[in-house]
Amino acid sequence: MTDTVAPAPAEATAARPYSPGLEGIVAAETALGYVDGEAGRLLYRGYRIGDLVERGTYPAVANLLWTGEWEPRHHLPTAPVPAAVLTALRALPLTAKPMDALRTAVSVWGATQQLDWPPTPEQARALTAFSPSALAAFARLRQGLEPVDPDLALDLVPGFLYQLTGNFADAGTARALDAYFIVGAEHGLNASTFAARVITSTRSDIASAVTGAIGAMKGPLHGGAPSEVVEQLHKVGTPEHAEAWVRDAVARGERLMGFGHRVYRAYDPRAAALRKVAEAMDNKPDWLELAIKVEDVALRVLAEKHPERALKTNVEYYAAAVLQGVGLTPDLFPATFALSRHAGWTAHVLEQAGANRLIRPDAIYTGPPERNLPA
Amino acid sequence: MTDTVAPAPAEATAARPYSPGLEGIVAAETALGYVDGEAGRLLYRGYRIGDLVERGTYPAVANLLWTGEWEPRHHLPTAPVPAAVLTALRALPLTAKPMDALRTAVSVWGATQQLDWPPTPEQARALTAFSPSALAAFARLRQGLEPVDPDLALDLVPGFLYQLTGNFADAGTARALDAYFIVGAEHGLNASTFAARVITSTRSDIASAVTGAIGAMKGPLHGGAPSEVVEQLHKVGTPEHAEAWVRDAVARGERLMGFGHRVYRAYDPRAAALRKVAEAMDNKPDWLELAIKVEDVALRVLAEKHPERALKTNVEYYAAAVLQGVGLTPDLFPATFALSRHAGWTAHVLEQAGANRLIRPDAIYTGPPERNLPA
Numbered sequence: 181m182t183d184t185v186a187p188a189p190a191e192a193t194a195a196r197p198y199s200p201g202l203e204g205i206v207a208a209e210t211a212l213g214y215v216d217g218e219a220g221r222l223l224y225r226g227y228r229i230g231d232l233v234e235r236g237t238y239p240a241v242a243n244l245l246w247t248g249e250w251e252p253r254h255h256l257p258t259a260p261v262p263a264a265v266l267t268a269l270r271a272l273p274l275t276a277k278p279m280d281a282l283r284t285a286v287s288v289w290g291a292t293q294q295l296d297w298p299p300t301p302e303q304a305r306a307l308t309a310f311s312p313s314a315l316a317a318f319a320r321l322r323q324g325l326e327p328v329d330p331d332l333a334l335d336l337v338p339g340f341l342y343q344l345t346g347n348f349a350d351a352g353t354a355r356a357l358d359a360y361f362i363v364g365a366e367h368g369l370n371a372s373t374f375a376a377r378v379i380t381s382t383r384s385d386i387a388s389a390v391t392g393a394i395g396a397m398k399g400p401l402h403g404g405a406p407s408e409v410v411e412q413l414h415k416v417g418t419p420e421h422a423e424a425w426v427r428d429a430v431a432r433g434e435r436l437m438g439f440g441h442r443v444y445r446a447y448d449p450r451a452a453a454l455r456k457v458a459e460a461m462d463n464k465p466d467w468l469e470l471a472i473k474v475e476d477v478a479l480r481v482l483a484e485k486h487p488e489r490a491l492k493t494n495v496e497y498y499a500a501a502v503l504q505g506v507g508l509t510p511d512l513f514p515a516t517f518a519l520s521r522h523a524g525w526t527a528h529v530l531e532q533a534g535a536n537r538l539i540r541p542d543a544i545y546t547g548p549p550e551r552n553l554p555a
Numbered sequence: 556m557t558d559t560v561a562p563a564p565a566e567a568t569a570a571r572p573y574s575p576g577l578e579g580i581v582a583a584e585t586a587l588g589y590v591d592g593e594a595g596r597l598l599y600r601g602y603r604i605g606d607l608v609e610r611g612t613y614p615a616v617a618n619l620l621w622t623g624e625w626e627p628r629h630h631l632p633t634a635p636v637p638a639a640v641l642t643a644l645r646a647l648p649l650t651a652k653p654m655d656a657l658r659t660a661v662s663v664w665g666a667t668q669q670l671d672w673p674p675t676p677e678q679a680r681a682l683t684a685f686s687p688s689a690l691a692a693f694a695r696l697r698q699g700l701e702p703v704d705p706d707l708a709l710d711l712v713p714g715f716l717y718q719l720t721g722n723f724a725d726a727g728t729a730r731a732l733d734a735y736f737i738v739g740a741e742h743g744l745n746a747s748t749f750a751a752r753v754i755t756s757t758r759s760d761i762a763s764a765v766t767g768a769i770g771a772m773k774g775p776l777h778g779g780a781p782s783e784v785v786e787q788l789h790k791v792g793t794p795e796h797a798e799a800w801v802r803d804a805v806a807r808g809e810r811l812m813g814f815g816h817r818v819y820r821a822y823d824p825r826a827a828a829l830r831k832v833a834e835a836m837d838n839k840p841d842w843l844e845l846a847i848k849v850e851d852v853a854l855r856v857l858a859e860k861h862p863e864r865a866l867k868t869n870v871e872y873y874a875a876a877v878l879q880g881v882g883l884t885p886d887l888f889p890a891t892f893a894l895s896r897h898a899g900w901t902a903h904v905l906e907q908a909g910a911n912r913l914i915r916p917d918a919i920y921t922g923p924p925e926r927n928l929p930a
Binding site for chain 1 (some may be wrong): 571572573574575576577578579580581582583584585586587588589596598600601602603606607610611625627638639642643645646647648651652655656658659662663665666667743744745746747749750753754755756757758759760762763764766767768769770771772773774775776777778912913914915916917918919920921922923924925926927928929
């Protein structure tokens with residue numbers, strides 16, 4: 181019933197470079213993050229991630245990404261949640277995924293703001309300060325608790341913990357989560373950051389860009405499956421069982437969660453920074469003790485069994501240990517990762533807007549040739 | 556205060572293909588839409604857009620995009636708005652932009668649904684049927700009116716008009732808007748569709764993808780500035796002033812809104828299809844009469860003055876005329892465009908998921924070389 185009235189359009193369009201997943205295609209220039217997987221280096225505006233964790237805070241690092249200026253004492257408290265956002269969060273099912281709640285909160289926030297083009301560091305700051313309060317509010321609402329207002333004397337990460345629990349975290353706990361936020365802040369053109377840049381490229385607003393980025397990070401190929409590391413540590417149980425458990429698992433051919441990375445061949449510098457902070461905690465949660473012990477055993481066993489593979493600890497391993505250690509439930513891990521990435525997303529939005537060009541790749545048409553509708 | 560401790564990373568990364576905006580880079584294969592700007596052709600799965608408008612309805616075209624099957628009598632009514640969405644919409648400021656409201660509605664909708672991977676045609680259908688009800692609800696709420704429940708006997712576009720106005724539209728009006736929805740349904744890898752595919756590529760859900768797509772379309776480089784055509788027609792006033800007004804405008808070097816397109820060198824086939832439907836209306840709104848007259852004059856004058864440029868009517872011209880003609884206010888045009896594109900976005904989500912690969916391009920790092928933090 182179909183008439184071919186022209187050659188297949190695909191034939192006319194097959195000459196352009198095609199890279200599924202755009203691997204090896206450069207889609208942007210960026211002065212923000214540099215990922216050097218071979219050497220195990222991650223730089224934000226030239227500064228090593230380990231140095232930033234050692235000497236900075238998340239607000240200072242976020243400010244560095246937005247402005248290029250290093251002000252180690254830069255203060256950024258969490259921001260109040262507009263009434264419209266709270267109403268929307270209260271209306272969500274208690275079983276809604278925290279990523280869906282955060283995506284919705286940012287979208288409602290955007291609808292309540294005047295977000296003129298071009299996006300500004302002030303807009304980036306306001307959105308980055310808003311989202312932790314919104315996620316904390318949702319986390320409490322689904323437990324039947326009332327949201328806690330921001331304490332403007334606290335910096336962003338201890339402020340988030342305060343709004344989550346209603347209590348002031350001890351310094352070590354806040355420090356560990358702050359380190360997590362710093363290492364999560366930026367990582368080049370991953371899928372969520374790229375989504376934010378594509379959305380910005382139409383001259384849309386910063387809330388639209390971050391709403392899209394949260395949606396992208398929600399996917400397990402990007403945000404990961406953080407509960408897997410936690411479940412693995414659950415199975416190990418206690419440090420003294422680590423050696424036997426890891427050897428059994430490797431002998432059975434099981435994949436150890438939290439080891440190996442697409443980009444990093446050397447030790448993931450983010451995992452290294454988080455381990456260092458974890459080791460320095462005065463009151464180390466049992467989780468972190470266990471994670472450190474299991475890592476030591478796992479690296480030793482993996483090197484014995486697969487010396488050719490160079491499987492090293494990845495950031496998800498210590499991320500899970502730290503997040504669990506500071507008292508977050510695994511279903512909050514992806515949304516907390518999204519909070520930490522706000523600095524990078526919004527910095528990329530500013531960078532994209534500063535040298536903007538509509539991002540609109542080509543497609544190869546592989547469908548039917550031109551034809552008539554069936555009679 | 557900064558020490559250069561390594562060569563600039565950019566030097567190590569400058570060899571890959573770089574296309575700002577990804578122009579000329581093929582990011583996906585698609586069997587959905589084929590845009591042939593030279594010849595003025597637009598095909599959905601091989602079928603000419605003009606034929607689809609003549610013989611189809613928006614639900615039939617959407618179903619074609621989702622399934623590949625042509626069922627001209629495919630019925631799709633608008634869907635009820637979940638209570639959580641209505642609560643969120645009621646909480647928005649009355650001055651919120653309709654695109655922000657629609658983005659929020661889709662995000663809340665996603666939080667209320669079980670959207671397992673992979674996305675399905677049923678999910679696409681449910682979301683496409685939901686969004687018109689949500690936008691209509693917001694449009695009424697901001698006027699102080701209560702939302703109208705869907706009439707399940709109506710197809711999607713007359714159903715949308717019914718929920719918007721509380722009245723049944725006459726057949727010609729519904730037909731004109733349905734034609735608009737068909738020509739807006741799909742247009743290859745534009746920025747919003749690409750954003751939807753990037754988000755889907757992480758195995759995120761269909762609501763996250765469409766939320767991001769709406770955010771991308773919100774930008775004026777994509778969604779356009781539809782009020783400009785309306786304002787131009789306002790300035791012309793009546794058909795008898797068209798000739799003088801157009802000649803004056805062109806003589807003053809003003810740009811005529813609604814003419815010229817980045818891709819189409821020949822007459823935009825979407826504009827042609829919309830004009831045909833508009834001309835056939837029994838009770839043509841004055842707007843459409845005026846638009847047809849102004850177009851004739853403008854094409855004649857532009858061909859006289861700039862024979863080398865081939866400036867033809869673009870889809871925005873008739874889109875504005877039709878949307879204004881059926882009674883929509885200009886600030887609802889971008890969100891109505893977004894409603895029409897739901898079919899294409901969700902079809903691309905299905906297509907991306909069916910042959911998925913994480914979309915993650917490279918970046919060239921242009922920031923400072925590795926350096927120490929200031930002391």
